[in-house]
Amino acid sequence: MDAVSQRWRNLRVPPLLLDAVLAFVIMIINGISLSERQHGHVALTLSGTVLITAGAVFMMLRRPFPVIALALTSAVGITYTITQQAKSPIGLFMACAAYTVVMRTERRTRAVAIVSVMAVTVVAAAVYTNGELFANLMNGIVVLFGAAIGEATRYRRAYLRELEERAVRAEQSRDEEAHRRVTEERLRIAHELHDVIAHHIALINVQSGVAAHVLRTQPAEAERALALVRSGGRTVLQELTVLLGVLRRSGSPLPTAPAPSLHDLDALIKSFTAAGLKVEWNPPEALGPLPDVIELTAYRLIQESLTNVLKHAPGATAQVTITRRPGTLNLTVTDTGRGLTSAGAAVAHVGAGHGLVGxxxxxxAVRGRLTTGPEPAGGFAVRATLPLETGVMSDDQGVAGGRPDADPERVPGAGELGAGPTGRR
Structure with a gap:
């Protein structure tokens, strides 16, 4: 049954052929109706037959010239009413033309056309017919009926078009939303790789250089640096395993660990100190409760800033300051930048890859302010102001680079190594 219905819908019949069949059917109806005796004699006459045939021909013009077809069929119908004085369904030609006028023309045109035809039909029936006024008014009623069907069909098609357009817009919106989510996820993964792995790679690079430099003169120091390299490499492998596991098992529940916060800053700074970076850091006495996303953002900013100092300002001393003021959390990371001019420091820091962009x-993402650039007295500074209210509202860790699993942000063994040598490159 479905296959038959589909073939019927796909069948394309020429419109002219459909109109010809419809006109022939209406002619047959008129012939049968007028063949019956009315008032004791046969109502079908030669002149009446000519008018019915003309109405059929004029009705076939309804698709290319709907208004002209309505005018001509109405003229035929009114002429028939006046000359034949017989009841006839010749108004069906007028109804078909009225249907097309309603379907094909604008509101004002179709309103004027239908009202004009109705007015002329009523006047002709009232003035030129001998009795049986209601019977001769049937042509006008049929015209109204055809126009009503056309109006209903027009609204129905407009409604279906609106539904189709809504479906298309909804599909486009779904595609755009899916594309946006994919883009956000790619950006989040890029942030994770940079924030976590780049930090450890930088430490590995520094410590491998230390080991190569003191291998012959200070074997114990070289062994110490190589231990840090080995531990950092193990941490990178662990991080990659976690990230790949999340990607491969995106639909499965995975155990999660708390994202890093400002409470982990001591351990983070110890890891940089163990890598040879001197960091001046005085933990604030009390910051009070902070939104999770603000703590995570501040942690990542400090981590990235210290990583850039370690890579691009050899021998520099970094200073980290965190203060809380009404409605904001302010943090500053500066370095002395020994061995580089202000312009050189700027070039080095800007060339650090995606760190500053991230x-x-x-x-x-938290509607804060960030300023970066060389200091007048030398070195480089990163200053950020993070609004606490925004953090409360936008506590999506994905926006600020939260990670779905463990976050070993410290070089393993940093606690045992303690402060280690400072200023060594």
Whole structure:
């Protein structure tokens, strides 16, 4: 049954052929109706037959010239009413033309056309017919009926078109939303790789250089640096395993660990100190409760800033300051930048890859402010102001680079190594 219905819907019949069949059927109806005796004699006459045939021909013009077809069929119908004085369904030609006028023309045109035809039909029936006024008014009623069917069909088609357009817009919206989510996920993964792995790679690079430099003169120091390299490499492998596991098992529940916060800063700074970076850091006495996303953003900013100092300002001393003020959390990371001019420091820091871009994206995600650049007295500074209210509202860790699993942000063994040598490159 479905196959038959589908073939019927796909069948294309020429419109002219459909109109010809419809006109022939209406002619047959008129012939049968008028063949019966009315008032004791046969109502079908030669002149009446000519008018019915003309109405059929004029009705076939309804698709290319709907208004002209309605005018001509109405003229035939009114002429028939006046000359034949017989009841006839010749108004069906007028109804078909009225249907097309309603379907094909604008509101004002179709209103004027239908009202004009109705007025002329009523006047002709009232003035030129001998009795049986209601019977001769049937042509006008049939015209109204055809126009009503056309109006209903028009609204129905408009409604279906609106539904189709809504479905298309909804599909486009779903595609755009899926594309946006994919883009956000790619950006989040890029942030994770940079924030976590780049940090450890930088430490591995520094410590491997230390080991190569002191291998012959200070074997114990070289062994110490190589231990840090080995531990950092193990941590990178663990991080990659976690990230790949999340990607491969995206639909499965995975155990999660708390995202890093400002409470982990001591351990983070110890890891940099163990890698040879001197960091001046005085933990604030009390910051009070902070939104999770603000703590995570501040942690990542400090981590990235210290990583850039370690890579691009050899021999520099970094200073980390965190203060809380009404409605904001302010943090500053500066370095002395020994061995580089202000312009050189700027070039080195800007050339650090995606670090500064990632920091700007994180700060923008919580509607904060970030300023970076060389200091007048030398060195480089990163200053951020994070609004606490925005953090409360936008506590999506994915926006600020939260990670779905463990976050070993410290070089393993940093606690045992303690402060280690400072200022060594």
């Amino acid at each position: 920091m700007r994206e994180r700060v923008a």
